[in-house]
Amino acid sequence: MIKALLLFSGGLDSILAAKVLERQKIKVFPICFESYFFGCNLAKKSAKNLGLRLKIIDFSKEHLKIVKSPKYGxxxxxxxxxxxxxxxxxxxKKFLGKQKFDILATGEVLGERPFSQRKEIFKLIEKRANLENKILRPLSIKLLPETIYEKKNLIDRKKLFSIRGKSRKPQINLAKKFKIKEFxxxxxxxxxxxxxxSERLKTLFKRIPDFNGSDTKILRKGRVFWKKNFLIVVGRNEKENKELKKSQDKDDLILEPENFPGPTVLIRGFRKKIKEDTIMKANELLLNYSKKLPEKIIIEIK
Ligand code: SF4
Known part of the structure; x- marks a missing residue:
């Protein structure tokens, strides 16, 4: 049986790519990559719906490097x-030879994303990965040069597609043909x-160039403020208050109202000792976002 390794996000395009390959009696092995900025939950769900066993690769550290310094912007x-x-x-590619896959495929659609899904970018990626004409994009392949897989008759090009652009109509029509109800x-x-x-991350990068994965996660929550090179995050609700407490690192401080309702505030120290004026600023913010203040205010600092 012919075996294809399919890059799989769990979105409609990758579901369709899996279906298109299966229609040609190719056994599909989906692979999903996770980082500090995206995970594989959707891929897990979609793979389960398709009855496929998903391989998950955590490439957070390598991915963070390219986020800080991408060669192609x-x-x-x-x-x-x-x-x-x-x-x-x-x-x-590392798994291709090891596990004897015949085909490497993706669900990419030409022109769907103007920055990265262009012909010249497909070509560039193939060249840089040393996989020229060895990446099968079944949804758009009829608009692209023939791959080695078609030449070797591993797959029939005539039964593949020429989908282009941002409109999802062709994909939705195809999904209907495949009787995919939930996508x-x-x-x-x-x-x-x-x-x-992204704006938060850019500011973090400017101020703390050696930021780490935990720092990227904290930017997802709350209201964010800076005092010099210390980050202050103010929880907006009970859930965020709890998450902030859980995110506390060794050099961070947590401020909590002791005798009145108000937000939890986290100060990220970025591996440095937090200065007094930053604690004062965090105190001010905590009071600004609190409603009923008592006469005597008690704030706990942990
Ligand atoms: S290709 Fe772009 S949008 Fe997709 S996961 Fe990578 S950085 Fe995010």
Whole structure:
């Protein structure tokens, strides 16, 4: 049986790619990459629905390096998509020989993402990964050069597709043909495409160039403020207050109202001792976002 390793996010495109390959009696092995900025929950769910066993690779550390310094730049936000795809392809390539896969495939659609899903970028990634004409993109393959897999008759090009652009209509029609009833909406997988988060991350990078994975996570929550090179995060609700407490690192401080309702505040020290004026500022913020203040205010610092 022919075996294909398929890069799999769990979104509609990757579900369709899996179906298209299976229709040609190819056995599909989905692989998903997770980092500080995106996970594989959707991929897990979709793979389960398809009855496929998912392989998950955590490449957080390598991915963080390209987020800080992408060779091919960023898209609209802080998303280094070209470098990210290249890293995933190189990661997947390691399994090709080891586990004797015949085909490497992705669910990419030409022109769906103007920054990273262009012909010249597909070509560049193939070249950099040393996989020229060895990445099968079944949803758009008829618009792309023939791959080695078609030449070897491992797959029939005539039964593949020429989907192009941002409209999801062709994919939805194809999903109907495959009788796929439940499929995810396109947005939301990678937080690097979120404008507000990206701005926070850019500021973090400017102030603390050696930031780590834990620092990227803390930017997801609360109201964020800076005092010199210390970060102050104010919880917006009970859930965020609890999460902030759980996120406390060795050099962080947590401020909590003792005798009145108000937010939890975390000061991230970034491996340095937090200065007095920063604690004062965090105190001020805590009081600003508290409602009923008593005459005598008690704030606990942990
Ligand atoms: S959107 Fe995020 S996960 Fe997707 S390629 Fe870009 S950086 Fe990677």
């Amino acid at each position: 960023y898209g609209k936000t802080f998303n280094p998509c070209i470098d990210c795809h290249l890293l995933m392809i190189k990661g997947a 995810p909406t396109p947005a939301g997988g990678c937080i690097l495409t979120d404008r507000q988060y």
